[in-house]
Amino acid sequence: MIGITAYGAYVPRLRLQKKAMAQANAWLAPNLMGKAKGERSFGNWDEDAITFAVEAARDALGNDDDRSHIKALYFASTTAPFADRLNAGIVQAALTLDATIQAADISGSQKAGLTALAQALCVAQAAPNGAHPAILVAAGDRRVPKAVSAQEFDYGDGGAAMVVGRDQILAEWLGGAASTVDFVDHFRGSDEDFDYHWEERWIRDEGFQKIVPPVLKRALANAGLEPAHIDHFILPSTFKGVAEGLAKKIGLKPEAVVDNLAAQVGETGCAHGLLMLAGVLEKAHPGQTILVAQFGQGCEALVFKVTDEIATFKPAKGLSGWLANRKEETSYMKYLVFNGLVEWDKGMRAEKDNKTALTTLYRYNDGILGLVGGKCKVTGTVQYPRTRISVAPNAPEVDTQEPYKFAERAARILTYSADYLTYSMNPPNHYGQIDFDGGGRIFMDIADVEPGEIDSGTEVRMAFRVKEWDDRRGFTRYFWKAVPVR
Amino acid sequence: MATGIRDKVAVIGMGCSRFGERWDCGPEELMVEAYLEAIKDAGIEPTQLDAAWFSTHIDEIGTGKGGTPLSIALRLPNIAVTRVENFCASGSEAFRGAVYAVAAGAADIALAVGVEKLKDTGYGGLPVGTMGTYIPQTAPNGSAPGNFAQLASAYRAKHKVSREDLKRAIAHVSVKSHANGSKNPKAHLRNIVTEEQVIGAPMIAEPLGLFDCCGVSDGAAAAIVTTPEIARALGKKDLVYVKALQLSVSNGMESQHNSWDGSYFHTARIAARKAYHEAGIDRPREQVSMIEVHDCFSVTELVTMEDLFISPEGQGWKDVMDGFYDSDGSVPCQIDGGLKCFGHPIGASGLRMLYEMYLQLQGRAGDRQLANPTIGLTHNLGGAPASNVCSVAIIGL
Numbered sequence: 001m002i003g004i005t006a007y008g009a010y011v012p013r014l015r016l017q018k019k020a021m022a023q024a025n026a027w028l029a030p031n032l033m034g035k036a037k038g039e040r041s042f043g044n045w046d047e048d049a050i051t052f053a054v055e056a057a058r059d060a061l062g063n064d065d066d067r068s069h070i071k072a073l074y075f076a077s078t079t080a081p082f083a084d085r086l087n088a089g090i091v092q093a094a095l096t097l098d099a100t101i102q103a104a105d106i107s108g109s110q111k112a113g114l115t116a117l118a119q120a121l122c123v124a125q126a127a128p129n130g131a132h133p134a135i136l137v138a139a140g141d142r143r144v145p146k147a148v149s150a151q152e153f154d155y156g157d158g159g160a161a162m163v164v165g166r167d168q169i170l171a172e173w174l175g176g177a178a179s180t181v182d183f184v185d186h187f188r189g190s191d192e193d194f195d196y197h198w199e200e201r202w203i204r205d206e207g208f209q210k211i212v213p214p215v216l217k218r219a220l221a222n223a224g225l226e227p228a229h230i231d232h233f234i235l236p237s238t239f240k241g242v243a244e245g246l247a248k249k250i251g252l253k254p255e256a257v258v259d260n261l262a263a264q265v266g267e268t269g270c271a272h273g274l275l276m277l278a279g280v281l282e283k284a285h286p287g288q289t290i291l292v293a294q295f296g297q298g299c300e301a302l303v304f305k306v307t308d309e310i311a312t313f314k315p316a317k318g319l320s321g322w323l324a325n326r327k328e329e330t331s332y333m334k335y336l337v338f339n340g341l342v343e344w345d346k347g348m349r350a351e352k353d354n355k356t357a358l359t360t361l362y363r364y365n366d367g368i369l370g371l372v373g374g375k376c377k378v379t380g381t382v383q384y385p386r387t388r389i390s391v392a393p394n395a396p397e398v399d400t401q402e403p404y405k406f407a408e409r410a411a412r413i414l415t416y417s418a419d420y421l422t423y424s425m426n427p428p429n430h431y432g433q434i435d436f437d438g439g440g441r442i443f444m445d446i447a448d449v450e451p452g453e454i455d456s457g458t459e460v461r462m463a464f465r466v467k468e469w470d471d472r473r474g475f476t477r478y479f480w481k482a483v484p485v486r
Numbered sequence: 487m488a489t490g491i492r493d494k495v496a497v498i499g500m501g502c503s504r505f506g507e508r509w510d511c512g513p514e515e516l517m518v519e520a521y522l523e524a525i526k527d528a529g530i531e532p533t534q535l536d537a538a539w540f541s542t543h544i545d546e547i548g549t550g551k552g553g554t555p556l557s558i559a560l561r562l563p564n565i566a567v568t569r570v571e572n573f574c575a576s577g578s579e580a581f582r583g584a585v586y587a588v589a590a591g592a593a594d595i596a597l598a599v600g601v602e603k604l605k606d607t608g609y610g611g612l613p614v615g616t617m618g619t620y621i622p623q624t625a626p627n628g629s630a631p632g633n634f635a636q637l638a639s640a641y642r643a644k645h646k647v648s649r650e651d652l653k654r655a656i657a658h659v660s661v662k663s664h665a666n667g668s669k670n671p672k673a674h675l676r677n678i679v680t681e682e683q684v685i686g687a688p689m690i691a692e693p694l695g696l697f698d699c700c701g702v703s704d705g706a707a708a709a710i711v712t713t714p715e716i717a718r719a720l721g722k723k724d725l726v727y728v729k730a731l732q733l734s735v736s737n738g739m740e741s742q743h744n745s746w747d748g749s750y751f752h753t754a755r756i757a758a759r760k761a762y763h764e765a766g767i768d769r770p771r772e773q774v775s776m777i778e779v780h781d782c783f784s785v786t787e788l789v790t791m792e793d794l795f796i797s798p799e800g801q802g803w804k805d806v807m808d809g810f811y812d813s814d815g816s817v818p819c820q821i822d823g824g825l826k827c828f829g830h831p832i833g834a835s836g837l838r839m840l841y842e843m844y845l846q847l848q849g850r851a852g853d854r855q856l857a858n859p860t861i862g863l864t865h866n867l868g869g870a871p872a873s874n875v876c877s878v879a880i881i882g883l
Contacts, residue, residue, distance in 0.1 A: 347609065348607070349611075349614050352614045352616070356619075356623065357619035357620075359619075360619040360623065361623060364623075367624075368623050368624060381743070383742045383743065385624075387738075391737075391738050391739060391742040391743045393739050393743060393745060413639075414640060414747070414748050415636035415637070415639050415640045415748040415871075415872075416636060416639050417628075417632040417633070417635035417636050417691045417694075418689075418692035419631065419632030419690075419691040419692075420688075420691060421611055421632065421690050421691055422627055423627060424627065428691070428692065429626065429627060429628065431626030431627075431628055431632065432639070433636065433741070433872060439744055440742075440744070441743065441744055442624075443624075443625055443626065443872060444624070444625075444626060445626040445627070451692070455639060455643070456640055456642070456643035456748075467623065467624075479623060479624050
């Protein structure tokens with residue numbers, strides 16, 4: 001038996017109120033007032049497709065930082081920061097997955113997340129008898145449409161992750177189907193910042209209505225199920241009623257249609273099918289069946305049956321937990337700034353050259369991307385970073401440091417400041433000395449925090465974030481930051 | 487066992503430029519201004535200088551690297567010039583080099599000059615710099631006030647001081663320094679401020695407001711040192727002796743080990759203990775006449791009063807509020823206005839502190855002259871609370 005063995009989700013904390021968005025633009029685009037309901041998620045300035053995927057993967061993998069069971073990683077996104085540098089390699093390093101794994105980026109379509117999941121299932125199935133393949137699929141998207149567009153209301157930011165394998169299966173893979181059709185509902189050229197969209201009615205009538213149903217039918221046939229057997233039907237679409245219409249068309253129960261989170265999150269690109277699936281798994285009962293599909297130059301569809309094991313697993317926070325971890329934001333301007341949609345005066349302090357020495361990055365790769373420090377095998381002293389001579393006062397042992405992972409450990413603020421002087425995309429810049437339970441201390445940024453919210457002693461968790469951008473060279477630098485536990 | 491520097495070297499000349507936004511001067515002109523005063527004060531010819539130490543911190547602006555900027559600006563007679571850099575303690579480091587050269591017998595007369603030209607950046611505050619290729623990949627994008635402000639949260643937590651009490655105590659630190667600076671014609675900031683003004687000023691880095699931060703200034707300072715024998719042969723009387731020179735440097739304990747609580751300077755306590763020992767001082771609260779400390783930020787000065795063992799731990803803020811460190815208090819602190827108001831041209835600051843102590847010891851401090859001081863202590867700190875260099879120097883009669 002092959003199937004899903006763990007699932008996770010991530011939705012960034014900021015939720016832009018669509019009413020505020022619409023009102024800010026009513027003078028320019030009064031037609032958008034019709035979309036002024038609910039909220040959409042948007043990432044802090046230091047979050048991107050990779051950080052979303054990393055958070056979702058951590059949600060699935062839990063706080064056990066021994067991840068040696070993961071044998072392969074597929075990262076899906078259409079908004080990954082690098083066109084030629086393995087984005088999955090950054091996810092691998094952040095999660096401290098073994099270097100021996102196979103990792104790949106899967107991209108190019110909104111269905112890439114489900115395609116990645118289908119690939120992972122096939123690879124797991126092909127593993128030799130007796131093997132214990134565990135394959136991580138992590139998806140994240142931060143789609144930035146043009147300002148004052150309908151998509152700005154429809155899209156959201158987030159990530160999702162699944163682990164597939166043979167052991168302790170939560171949802172058995174019954175089958176699936178796919179199609180590839182060069183139907184261009186929208187596209188984004190290689191050198192372009194924004195998508196270009198065709199007419200909604202055509203996409204709905206010629207695209208969804210004609211391309212999706214045969215794939216769903218084949219997937220059901222492949223799984224040996226009748227449409228009426230399906231308990232949960234997942235089909236992301238930003239067009240109202242599309243999933244409901246297709247359900248009716250192929251004979252699915254109307255109540256099987258899963259809410260697409262349009263009023264809470266928005267559509268999170270190629271992560272969205274997986275995100276909705278993570279939400280369904282959180283609530284599903286043993287024996288229930290799930291049909292999950294996503295559209296994009298064809299369609300990908302997969303069928304699962306929930307097992308008795310479902311009750312034994314809980315994601316670290318889960319979609320419900322992330323949905324509850326929200327901060328209402330009414331500043332459309334903040335959304336624009338965080339997404340690079342306005343040329344604002346950052347001041348001369350922002351002119352600092354953020355060129356990254358790639359040699360240095362590689363030399364300390366596990367420390368920088370994996371937050372791996374050291375533990376002295378003689379004194380037990382834990383420290384960051386790992387050094388040849390240990391920091392223990394009056395007991396400087398030499399070459400006794402063994403790798404020690406910090407990312408999943410509980411931590412507290414020792415000292416902090418809220419700095420209004422330094423350049424920041426979200427002033428004041430909070431940072432401080434962070435002390436970890438079990439020992440160790442790291443001087444780091446504190447993210448997702450409001451002035452007056454923290455003090456010495458505040459409990460924090462680690463979050464993988466963008467450290468800085470090197471705009472001159474197009475490089476994104478990542479590191480970990482402390483985020484208040486909520 | 488080292489015998490220490492006590493009474494082996496005398497200061498025979500000092501000079502200090504006017505500090506401030508010196509739009510009229512480059513670093514070269516600032517150095518000349520300080521040097522001409524020092525050499526006139528010493529009453530010697532440039533050809534009598536055997537060696538020089540030159541401190542400047544920031545490479546991106548100012549003089550650039552090497553010893554040549556000093557030698558060319560002053561037209562020194564092709565003597566050795568060593569450029570030193572040790573964060574904000576650079577000026578003290580230049581002084582240390584010159585003093586040690588004389589004590590070692592390598593030079594009869596040595597010069598120390600420190601300079602910083604900060605106002606060529608185009609913006610307020612210190613220039614944004616980088617620290618190698620590793621630190622920028624992990625350390626926060628912070629600022630000096632943000633680094634030092636962190637003392638406050640840890641001090642409050644440790645000593646159970648309310649936000650309001652600490653804010654008022656550090657405000658008093660700045661009010662006192664402005665009052666002192668108003669009497670100093672060379673000071674950058676000479677305005678008198680009230681506690682309410684300080685507390686109500688715009689926030690820079692919580693809890694430090696605008697008036698909790700020192701001036702970002704252009705300036706230079708210089709010292710000429712020799713042996714007591716040569717000083718007397720030059721006709722000098724009432725010699726000002728070097729009593730102690732100590733430097734303590736963080737080894738990563740504060741930033742990487744959980745044993746440091748963030749509320750004090752580990753290095754300052756080590757340097758102070760060693761300096762008192764070297765100078766033969768065992769009751770600093772009674773024996774030290776006056777102090778110039780590294781008040782880059784008001785909260786730094788507050789915790790330093792404890793790190794120098796003048797105020798008991800956890801009580802420094804009360805001594806500050808009681809006026810113990812005011813100009814009419816028991817141990818006047820920053821009698822020249824300090825970094826806060828005299829200004830903080832980084833490479834010059836350690837020498838500027840010594841300049842004021844030297845003037846006070848000789849009774850030449852004008853309107854701000856204290857009554858019969860005999861021992862002056864300077865404390866110069868560079869880096870951040872969690873990783874720094876700290877110098878403590880003591881000079882006296």
